[in-house]
Amino acid sequence: MERREFIKKTGQALALAAVTGGTGLLFHNRQVSHYASVVAKTSDFTVAPDSSLPRIALAKNSDPIAALNYALDAVGGIRRFIRPGERVTIKPNIAWDRTPAQAATTNPHLVGEMVRQCLSAGAAEVIVTDISCNDPRRCFIRSGIRQEAEKAGARVILPAEDDFVQINLEGELLTIWPVLKHFVFTDRLINMPIVKQHSLCACTLGMKNFYGILGGRRNQLHQQIDQSIVDLAGFCRPTLTVVDATRVLLRGGPQGGSLDDVAVENSVICATDQVAADSRATEFLGLKAENVGHIVLAEKAGLGKIDYRSIGYKEVG
């Protein structure tokens, strides 16, 4: 063997050995992060209180749009809540593949009217979205919400996997959860629940509606349903809660299905106090808010008042 060849071959072997060994050493016990980064963001979209105005108003009218407008005007009108150029996210309940008449999802005409109101107040963009339980494509269409909201000029978004951010909710129970970004990266949040019976927490109203901002294993929240609702309501402070009580689902909730379980109430509540809104709404179901675990807990946590009459409750329409 020639010297040149000896050096060359040994050199190649040594180089490969060095790369192999080096790679092993480089990756030995390397810490690999498996967790997505957590975004720090609060979700407080409230407006400054105005003592001259009621914090909750209920309007009764057979025309749901008129009812909404009466109630909205009573709490100060849309321009109190939406400033020109703001981005607004509306959170209706679009959880199930049910028709509007079955009263498992928010009245689509109310959602449409709310979109129009926001746009008329100069909102730059109005997003309507929810994280459905059933196939969202079905829920958004069957509920009539996609059609009505788009007609009114909203951007209706079916959540995609990329649309979630990991957020620390800083609750008693709920900490880091995937949240749909449209509910936090926005300027104003309007919660639009519908009034429904629920076998575990008695009722599905405004605060419970925020289950729909979460991804992940949210079906485990039932294990401590009251605290998890309060944690979510403490994180999500909506600008306005608009409760759809035009139809109320008395039994078989939250999904319903039978028209026999639906009562027509023709009412809409607008409130800046979400506990008061839920408190008033429980009456449609024949419940007392004092007996509803999560509402009591929410008041204790300082999120609002159960005694809605003490904060200037007004009935209009």
Place this chain on the structure above:
Amino acid sequence: MTIRTVRNLRRTCQVIFFLIFIWLILKTNFEVNFTPTDAAEIRLPYPVSIALQFDPLVALATLLANGTLYKGLLWSLVILIPTIFLGRFFCGWVCPLGSLNQWISEIPSERLRRKDDRKMESNRYKKYQRIKYYILFLFLGAALVGTLQIGLLDPLALLARSIGTVLLPMIHAGTSGLLGWVKSFGITPVSSSAQAIYNIIAALLLPFRMVHFHAILTIGFLFAVVLVLNRVFTRFWCRGICPLGAMLGIFSRFAIFGLQKNESTCDQCHQCLLSCQGADNPDVGSVWRQSECHLCLNCQASCPTGSLKFKFFPNRKTSQTNPPGTQKVDVSRRKAIASVAGGLALLPLFRSGDAFEVNANPLLIRPPGSVPESDFLARCIRCGQCMRVCPNNALHPTLLESGLEGIWTPILIPRIGYCEPTCTLCGQVCPTGAISELTLKEKVGDKQTPPNRIGTAFVNRGRCLPCAMAIPCIVCEEWCPTSPKAIYLEERTVYDRQGNMVTVRRPHVDPDLCTGCGACEYACPVVGKSAIYVTSVGESRSPDNQILLQKKGTKHDVTRTGT
């Protein structure tokens, strides 16, 4: 029209039919376009399984197995009757798997660059090409006694199944994985252009949500073998295996169109053999085989002396140097009979085992509207269209859940996806009526009509949180879609380990109301093995697979099952 024009026409046809086939599979998808009225029934805008209904083999085999030509299967005559006159034009001009095989065969390789005897010889008729006839006879024999196995190797069912349950989901997983990897570098222009490319792919090929299918390794393996064999033998599948090709070969027995060879002008250059796709001996000097010819016309187009011509009523006279072509199929009668006999024996082989009824898998939940199991196995061609169209990824190919007899037939796996109550898409796309087409009313029922049931849910009290661990839950009740809910609650005061009193509500299933949709099992928060699960008992299609003495809404259709 010159022969080269005709050949280009054939190539265009192949591309068009291939694209139509793919397009139909892509459209076998829940299209979001319906009016949200109270009676809204979601219907697919296109007859997406039409390609499978043009398949004469599916038509013949299902006719033998269940005695009817279902819905659009009459279309298969559009292929079959011209074949009687022309020969296997379907293989060379139409069949999407044939075209795919041909294109893969034609990718340049060391093997194809050979211009010598070895390539010529590889394109000569070979004895192995008889195998496809025996496969056909075997499957037809099986169909005759009511076990439909044709779907395993029918080219259109195989291609639809492979693309729908393996290839497209692989593309989805692969491209989105790649996108995530590219994005992980955090370089904004790279990420956004990758996203733009992904969006184009998604708009063209990918469904709304990523699907995950059971048992796809076996389907993918067969598909890969079929494709890879083209690199060893040109169109090996079409020449040697394809039972549809065999059937069309047999039906070209009396063809009036064929190849006429002129031995006086032939200079024995053998260009024809080099380009032959069917290995049917187009050269002067050997017996041309009508039943093997795909009518690709390459031989005529490549012949420099014009000695080969396809024409009606070709001269079949023999001469000293040129034997006549033959329309006879090269199979031995004895082996053909043996194949049919083997097929007949398949039924007792399958059914004397325990998988069919005696010890049927309780987790074998068939799609809503499925016909009784014996009829189901006489209809399902395992094309995978129901699995592809299911918006919840609930339907999957079985592996052994319905025995070897039912491999790749649909099974509903509620843990992955539940049966959407108002959805009837699987019955709409089934080309053979294994899943009958339900109206919305038949599916969900009303006060007079019972709903279609696919099974019954059971609570596993050892895992259920309120039953076993004094923890509130009842997600199952929340999700139960029937009205009134099939899951009802029993309030109980229990004590946890520390002795604290806890009030829980425990779920119970009312078997009279449960439809077996599996929404409860899907939503159950007990990760891993669900605390509520569905088995097939109570399914509408079976009078025997019942718990209750007299279950309301079960059609006791005695004549159909023969019991």
